[in-house]
Amino acid sequence: MTTQRPRLNLLSKRPRLNLLSKRPRSNLLSERPRLNLLSKRPRSNLLSKRPRLNLLSKRPRSNLLSKRPRLNLLSKRPRSNLLSKRPRLNLLSKRPRSNLLSKRPRLNLLSKRPRSNLLSKRPRLNLLSKRPRSNLLSKRPRLNLLSKRRRSNLLSKRPRSNLLSKRPRSNLLSKG
Known part of the structure; x- marks a missing residue:
């Protein structure tokens, strides 16, 4: 004669056995x-x-x-909070990206020289000539990079050198 097991009461709060996993299945009301x-x-x-x-x-x-930064699994660096005003790291340049409200110059990664503020009136460097480009409001003569000689100011009335003859060209207003 086979032995019959007792059927558990449906109102019982003891866990029932899951015959496949052999582990007790916790009660749905359980907090564990x-x-x-x-x-x-x-x-x-x-x-x-x-x-x-x-x-x-x-x-x-x-x-x-939570307001703590989360880890960016690709960069292995904490991602700052969106409300934070500290600069974020630009992963390509490895230099901090300044705040958009900042007025300090940003680095031009190609020239390795600071790019002056757009409101600044100091001359900027011409990366090809390696000489400072004078301010557009300046009335001092500029260098002619091809002739390597000083090009006189357009308002000047002194004679200019004739680069072909190597002799001074007299002023048109001269009466000599």
């Missing part, structure tokens, strides 16, 4: 975490505010309401 059979780690309660484990990154995923 259940086992995730694939990850072998306890699955936290949905009402819990502790971070859950991201099984791919092996790092805790912060709460969505």
